Amino acid sequence: MLTLGPLAFAAPWILVALAALPVLIWLLRVVPPAPRRVAFPAIRLLYGLKPRDETSATTPWWLILLRVLLAALIILALAHPLLNPRAPLVGGGPLVLTIDDGWAAARDWPQRQQAAEELLDQAERAGRPVLLLTTAPSSAGLPDRLSPLRAGEARSLVQALQPKPWATDRAALATWLRSQELPASAESFWLSDGLGGEGTDALAETLQRLGALTVMTTPPSTVPQLAFPPESEIDGLIASLARADDRGALDSAVRAVAADGRILAREAIRFEDGENRAEARIVLPSELRNEIARLEIEDQATAGGVALIDERWRRRPVGLVSQTSFSASQPLLSELHYLDQALSPFSEVRRGPLETLLARELAVILLPDSGTLSTAEQDTLSRWVADGGVLLRFAGPILAAAEPSEQALIPVPLRQGGRLLGGALSWSQPARLAAFPPESPFAGLAIPPEVTVQRQVLAQPALDLAERSWATLEDGTPLVTAAREGDGWVVLVHTTANPDWSNLPLSGLFVQMLQRIVALSQGIRGGRGEQPLPPVETLDGYGRLVTPPNSAQALPPSAGPGDTPIRPGPSLPPGFYGTDQARVAVNLAPAITEFQPLGALPSGVAVTGYQQGEEVDLRPALFTGALLLLLADLLISMLLRGLVPSAGRATGRAAMLLLAFGLAAAVPATVQAQQGDDSFARAASLSTRLAYVRTGDRQLDTASEAGLAGLTRMLERRTAVEPGPPMGVDLERDELMFFPLLYWPVGTSQQPLSPAAIARVNSYIKTGGTILFDTRDQGEVGFGGATPGIERLRVLARGLDVPPLEPVPPEHVLTKAFYLMDSFPGRWTGGTVWVERADTARDDEVSSIIIGGHDWAAAWAMDEGGRPMFPVVPGGEVQREWSYRFGVNLVMYALTGNYKADQVHIPSILERLGQ
Numbered sequence: 025m026l027t028l029g030p031l032a033f034a035a036p037w038i039l040v041a042l043a044a045l046p047v048l049i050w051l052l053r054v055v056p057p058a059p060r061r062v063a064f065p066a067i068r069l070l071y072g073l074k075p076r077d078e079t080s081a082t083t084p085w086w087l088i089l090l091r092v093l094l095a096a097l098i099i100l101a102l103a104h105p106l107l108n109p110r111a112p113l114v115g116g117g118p119l120v121l122t123i124d125d126g127w128a129a130a131r132d133w134p135q136r137q138q139a140a141e142e143l144l145d146q147a148e149r150a151g152r153p154v155l156l157l158t159t160a161p162s163s164a165g166l167p168d169r170l171s172p173l174r175a176g177e178a179r180s181l182v183q184a185l186q187p188k189p190w191a192t193d194r195a196a197l198a199t200w201l202r203s204q205e206l207p208a209s210a211e212s213f214w215l216s217d218g219l220g221g222e223g224t225d226a227l228a229e230t231l232q233r234l235g236a237l238t239v240m241t242t243p244p245s246t247v248p249q250l251a252f253p254p255e256s257e258i259d260g261l262i263a264s265l266a267r268a269d270d271r272g273a274l275d276s277a278v279r280a281v282a283a284d285g286r287i288l289a290r291e292a293i294r295f296e297d298g299e300n301r302a303e304a305r306i307v308l309p310s311e312l313r314n315e316i317a318r319l320e321i322e323d324q325a326t327a328g329g330v331a332l333i334d335e336r337w338r339r340r341p342v343g344l345v346s347q348t349s350f351s352a353s354q355p356l357l358s359e360l361h362y363l364d365q366a367l368s369p370f371s372e373v374r375r376g377p378l379e380t381l382l383a384r385e386l387a388v389i390l391l392p393d394s395g396t397l398s399t400a401e402q403d404t405l406s407r408w409v410a411d412g413g414v415l416l417r418f419a420g421p422i423l424a425a426a427e428p429s430e431q432a433l434i435p436v437p438l439r440q441g442g443r444l445l446g447g448a449l450s451w452s453q454p455a456r457l458a459a460f461p462p463e464s465p466f467a468g469l470a471i472p473p474e475v476t477v478q479r480q481v482l483a484q485p486a487l488d489l490a491e492r493s494w495a496t497l498e499d500g501t502p503l504v505t506a507a508r509e510g511d512g513w514v515v516l517v518h519t520t521a522n523p524d525w526s527n528l529p530l531s532g533l534f535v536q537m538l539q540r541i542v543a544l545s546q547g548i549r550g551g552r553g554e555q556p557l558p559p560v561e562t563l564d565g566y567g568r569l570v571t572p573p574n575s576a577q578a579l580p581p582s583a584g585p586g587d588t589p590i591r592p593g594p595s596l597p598p599g600f601y602g603t604d605q606a607r608v609a610v611n612l613a614p615a616i617t618e619f620q621p622l623g624a625l626p627s628g629v630a631v632t633g634y635q636q637g638e639e640v641d642l643r644p645a646l647f648t649g650a651l652l653l654l655l656a657d658l659l660i661s662m663l664l665r666g667l668v669p670s671a672g673r674a675t676g677r678a679a680m681l682l683l684a685f686g687l688a689a690a691v692p693a694t695v696q697a698q699q700g701d702d703s704f705a706r707a708a709s710l711s712t713r714l715a716y717v718r719t720g721d722r723q724l725d726t727a728s729e730a731g732l733a734g735l736t737r738m739l740e741r742r743t744a745v746e747p748g749p750p751m752g753v754d755l756e757r758d759e760l761m762f763f764p765l766l767y768w769p770v771g772t773s774q775q776p777l778s779p780a781a782i783a784r785v786n787s788y789i790k791t792g793g794t795i796l797f798d799t800r801d802q803g804e805v806g807f808g809g810a811t812p813g814i815e816r817l818r819v820l821a822r823g824l825d826v827p828p829l830e831p832v833p834p835e836h837v838l839t840k841a842f843y844l845m846d847s848f849p850g851r852w853t854g855g856t857v858w859v860e861r862a863d864t865a866r867d868d869e870v871s872s873i874i875i876g877g878h879d880w881a882a883a884w885a886m887d888e889g890g891r892p893m894f895p896v897v898p899g900g901e902v903q904r905e906w907s908y909r910f911g912v913n914l915v916m917y918a919l920t921g922n923y924k925a926d927q928v929h930i931p932s933i934l935e936r937l938g939q
Contacts, residue, residue, distance in 0.1 A: 038103040042096065087660060094653040101646035104149075113146055117209035118153040118172050120234055122227075124217035125185060126160040126192035127327040127612060130565040131248045133187050135634050136215045139240055140182045143213055148175035155210070156181055157201075159192040159227070163575035163594040166200045187565030189327035190592040191616060195223030198230045210234040215634075216241040219268060221618035228625050238630040244269035244621035248324050249276060250613040251331040256545070260307035261337065263319050265293055266613070268621045270300040276321060280306050283317040285891035290322070300619075312895060314338045320567060327598055328616065330567040332609035334600065340542045341372040342388045343381035359392035359418060359521035362529040366538050382408060387545035389413060392521050393420025402432045409433070410510025414545040416538075417514070418521040419481040435492055435507035435514050437484040442525075443501075444479050454478045455497040457528075464494040465540045466504075472531055477503065479525040480518045495537075504537075515541060556580055557608055562599030569599065579608060591615045708762035711748035714915070715763040716881070718752045719771030725752060728769050730893055731881025735911040737890070742912060743842065745919065755781040760788040765918040766795045769881060770817050782823040789825055789872045794918040797821075801855070801877035813877055826873055829858040837869075841916040843909040850878030850907045851896050870921050874914070883907035 113119060121143060123129075129136060147154050153172035173181070212231040218241050231237045247268045254261035263278045274295040280288045289312075291304040308316075316337070321329035344367075346360050360375065367373050371388075374381060378401055381389065389405070391397075397405070409415050415433060417423075423431070424442040431438055454476035460466040483489060483502050494515070495504035506515040519525040528534050556578035561569040575594050579601035592598045592612050600607040625631065708715075714736060716728040732750035739745045753760060755777060760766060766788070777785065789795065799813025832838055832848070836859065839845055848857045855878055860871035882894040883904055896904045 038099060041099045041102075087657070090653060090657055090660070094650055094657065097646050097650040097653065101643050101650065105642040105646070107640040107642055113150050113152060113211050116152075117207040117211070117235065118155050119143065119147040120155045120157065120206075120210045120212040120231060121178070121182075122157040122159065122197075122212065122214040122231060123182075123185065124160070124192055124215060124219075125158045125187050125565075126217060127187065127189055127565060128191075128217040128219050128248050130187035130326040130567070131324055132242060132246070132634070133565075137182060137185070139215055139634050141179060144175045144179045144182065147178075154178040155206070157197065158185070159194050159197050160188040160190060161193050161196070161594055162188070163573070166196070170201075170204050170206070187326075188594075189563045189565050189567075189597050189612065190594075191612075192217070192219075193223065194221075194227040198223055198226040201227075201230045206234050208234060212237045214239045216622055218242040218244065218247040218622055220620050220622045224622065225626060228629055232626060232629060236630070237628075238632060239622075239625060240632050240634055241622055242634065245272065245274065247621055248326045248329055249321050250328045250616060250619060251278065251319055251321050252613045253331045253609070253611050254306070254319060254333070254337065256337055256543070257305070260305050260313065261316070261319075263291065263293070263304045263306055263331075265295075265302050265304075265321060266619055267295055267300050267302075268619050270295070270298050273297050276302070277323075278304055278306075279320055279322055280308070280316045281318050281320060282315045285887070285889065286315075286895060287893060288312050288316060288895045309898065312897065312900070325566045325568075327563045327565055327567050328612050330563060330598075331611055331613065332563075332598070332600060334607045334609035336609075340370075340387045340545055341374060341385065342367050342390060342542060343386045344373060344375045345378050345381065345389060345391050346375050346394070359394070359420075361522075362534075363390055363392065363521050363538075366529070366535045367542070369535070370539055371542055378404070386413065388542050389415050390521075391415065391417045393418050393422050396422065396426070397432060405433055406509070409512035409514060412511040412545075414513045414515065414541065416541055417516045419516065419518045420520045420525070424481050433514055434516050435505045436486065436489060436502070436516070439482045439484055442479050442481045455499060455501075457503065458496045458498045458500070460495055461493070465544060466495055466537055469533060469536050469540075472533055475526075475528050475531050475533055477519055477526040477528065483518070513544060557601040559597075560600040560602060560604060560607060562597040563612075572599065573597065579610065704758060705762070708751060708759075712745065712919075713748045713763060714750045714765055714767065715753050715760075716750060716767040717769070717774075718754050719769060719774040721771045721773045724769055724771045727885055727894070728752070728767060728881045730885035730887070732767060732884070734884040734886035734892075735908070735915070737886065738884075738908045738912060739915060743916070745915065747915075755785060760784060760793060761791065764792075764794065765915060766793060767881060768795055768797050770797060770799045770813050770820065772812070772816060774816075774820060776819060776822065779823070786823075786825045792870075793872065794870060795873055796880075796914065797873065797875040798850075798880055799875070799877040800879040800882075801852075817875070828861040829873065829875065830861045832857045832859050833862070838874075838910075838913055838917055841913040841920070843913055845906065845909055845913065847906070848876065848878065848910040849883070849896075849899065849903050850876075850880035850910070851882040851894055852878045853899065853903060870917060878907070880907060880911065884911055 121140060123136065123140060144154060152175070154175055154177075155170055155172055156178050157170075212234055214228070214231060214237065216239050228237065228239070250266040252264040252266065254263050256262075261280075265276060265278060267274065267276075276293045276295065277290055278293055279290045282288055289306050289308055291306055293302045293304045295302045306319075316333050318333055319331040344360050344363055364373055364375070367390075374384070374386070378389075378397075382404060386408075389408070405415060417434065419438075419442070421442075423434075423438070426438075428437065456473065456476055457471045459471065460469060477497060480497075480501065480503065483505060489502065489505075492505045492507055493502040494506050496502050502518060504515065504517050506513055519528065521529055523530055558578045559572035559576040562572045562576055564570050573594075576597055576599075577595045579590075579596065590596060590610050592610060592615060596610065598610050598612045600609055602608045714732045716725070716732055718725050719728075729750055729752060736747050736750060739747055751763075753763070753766070785795075797817055799817055801813040834846065838848070838857075838859065847853065855876060857874065857876040857878075859874050862869075883896050884907065885893040887893055892904060896907070899906075
């Protein structure tokens with residue numbers, strides 16, 4: 025390789041051909057151009073005949089220069105010039121290329137592939153063999169012998185290589201390498217994923233024995249993060265993330281995603297300086313919470329950045345301890361009847377003896393005051409609670425009469441006997457419940473005034489009694505107490521579960537309290553049984569669920585929570601196991617025991633980044649220039665020979681200059697000239713398009729565009745309208761007359777309109793356009809209120825000719841333009857939609873202004889795969905379908921006017937139907 029500063033030639037011997045250019049110049053000057061053929065009558069030869077000496081014509085100098093330049097470009101291109109070339113490989117042995125292809129490499133995988141291909145190009149130019157190594161285990165295992173490859177073969181393998189959804193095993197690779205016979209004159213490059221850990225130093229030392237070692241890595245701050253399975257809380261999930269480097273503050277975000285790809289929630293997470301763990305609370309209604317299929321870290325497509333959610337976070341089986349069947353008990357007198365009725369709507373209720381119930385997994389056990397526990401049963405329950413179960417007990421006559429030594433598995437010591445209120449000798453009236461403490465799981469629940477307690481079991485006074493009290497009476501005596509036991513809870517209700525001591529079991533508050541306690545539990549896995557669980561879907565290296573590979577085996581029945589974390593690998597990749605109806609999630613993060621950035625390596629190891637002085641191959645540019653000059657030469661030759669009669673010699677020279685020196689610049693200039701200032705008008709007028717107002721808020725504008733794109737898809741599927749892609753408009757400079765409907769989301773960052781923009785919008789309103797103002801306020805939208813969206817709309821609408829408005833009447837065309845509907849939900853619902861008052865509407869009776877606050881664009885928004893981008897609450901997908909219907913009605917209303925309100929043809933239709 026010949027190096028000249030930042031320029032190098034991989035095949036410098038071809039430059040010898042430049043010495044032949046003077047000979048080429050001489051040949052071109054001696055050989056004249058082909059004669060030009062001119063048609064004329066032969067008699068013209070007799071006119072002006074003068075004897076004289078003729079000289080041979082020569083090739084013009086500028087044509088000679090063109091052809092010499094063409095030959096020089098070809099020679100330079102064949103010499104393989106390189107700009108900013110890499111340092112040549114050292115030694116004379118093979119290139120040892122080691123690539124980290126575990127989960128952490130997925131985030132910047134194209135960058136690693138590009139670096140590997142550049143190193144292989146160097147090996148190919150130097151004629152060096154390649155030894156290709158990967159650090160993540162594969163299903164085929166390590167070969168018996170490592171064979172060298174040609175650079176081209178290694179390039180094909182690198183291009184087909186993909187990151188794996190499990191961690192690397194550098195220690196195993198280092199051990200295997202020591203058993204191989206490798207040359208000592210090799211040069212090694214290790215494309216690291218930026219993580220350290222077990223086997224890192226051993227692998228570096230082993231590679232260093234083969235020759236010079238260079239480790240290419242990423243900065244510690246760019247190493248991917250880990251997403252751990254969440255913890256269940258009463259009102260949501262606690263998402264936990266980890267990062268390898270704790271230096272500096274770092275902002276991240278986690279998203280809750282449904283099985284169909286819908287984003288149900290997004291929460292920001294911040295790592296403070298010195299912290300490598302961070303948490304975020306995801307609060308969702310129970311209906312949406314049960315739809316969560318995965319938590320994923322935003323902008324980090326790795327298997328470690330995904331936490332799969334299975335039935336453990338959804339199913340809440342509840343066991344009612346009973347020695348009798350339902351038919352054997354008197355329903356209205358039995359505590360089990362009231363508990364079963366209260367729990368059935370939101371839990372899977374099982375009933376039977378304690379031994380039978382514990383034979384299957386349970387989330388909560390309810391123990392009414394129906395008998396005492398044996399010592400064996402107490403020990404069994406204690407272990408079950410310590411492993412994460414929730415035991416809910418109810419007081420009654422049996423517990424009130426129990427001796428202190430018999431009061432096992434209760435959160436607080438009890439007094440012997442109970443307190444009776446409202447009796448003949450009572451000293452007070454039946455007591456009401458006090459407001460729930462803020463730290464109680466029942467905080468925020470409304471207490472009906474008719475709920476009273478006639479009798480309760482009192483707790484012994486203690487310093488921590490207030491801390492353990494979740495509910496109290498107005499006089500301060502505890503009604504519900506709880507204590508943490510291991511990973512579980514023991515909860516005691518100091519009254520009965522039937523109306524004997526209180527009317528609480530007859531109220532809706534009782535159901536809400538039980539629901540909060542059940543939500544406190546951890547849930548169970550589904551489909552565990554005693555059989556191995558086959559893989560259903562597994563993660564690839566990028567964190568996507570795919571069909572399980574052939575190497576994937578079944579999950580052992582004993583694996584799961586409480587056991588040693590499963591170490592994912594080729595035979596057990598992370599993913600879902602079991603059946604489609606009952607899945608068990610295997611996640612990668614719990615098995616990562618070492619998560620730290622790449623530390624100091626052995627002395628003598630060179631450490632560089634992936635972004636070095638990028639090597640640029642100049643061959644494509646030179647060959648392209650040679651091709652352009654060849655085309656120019658062909659055109660000039662045709663002009664000089666008269667094969668293009670309409671152009672003369674001057675035209676030929678001008679064409680040569682254009683093609684030889686300005687063709688590359690002329691093409692984009694021509695394209696730009698064709699687009700010009702009328703590009704917006706032509707794009708908007710060639711097809712019917714929906715438009716949205718650009719607010720300056722990038723996220724809001726992206727959501728608006730995606731929303732109108734989703735609505736456009738629905739129009740194409742369901743109606744005869746074939747609109748083009750939606751367009752964004754700038755009210756300050758773009759013409760609005762091309763669009764029948766303008767969606768205007770009210771953004772907080774949008775500035776008030778200039779007089780020119782106000783005039784443009786007023787003209788649009790007067791000439792038939794319809795504007796949908798979306799304040800995006802959840803809930804009721806009324807002009808007497810002071811929501812932020814309405815206040816901002818008032819500022820933006822100053823100067824606009826807004827007509828008098830009214831709520832959409834029941835018979836308005838919007839309710840029947842395509843679908844019959846009486847409400848207009850979007851992402852939110854429940855608000856009022858306003859239209860122009862009927863007596864002031866324009867000639868086509870189409871309202872020029874429509875105002876609402878349901879965030880319709882978010883409900884319509886779809887990604888490239890056609891999946892919804894934002895959750896819709898509270899109605900879910902049914903509400904989203906109605907929002908699409910409103911969008912269709914809205915577009916039909918804007919396009920066709922009041923044709924649905926025309927009643928002229930109804931008598932004729934009725935008459936024909938009668939025939």
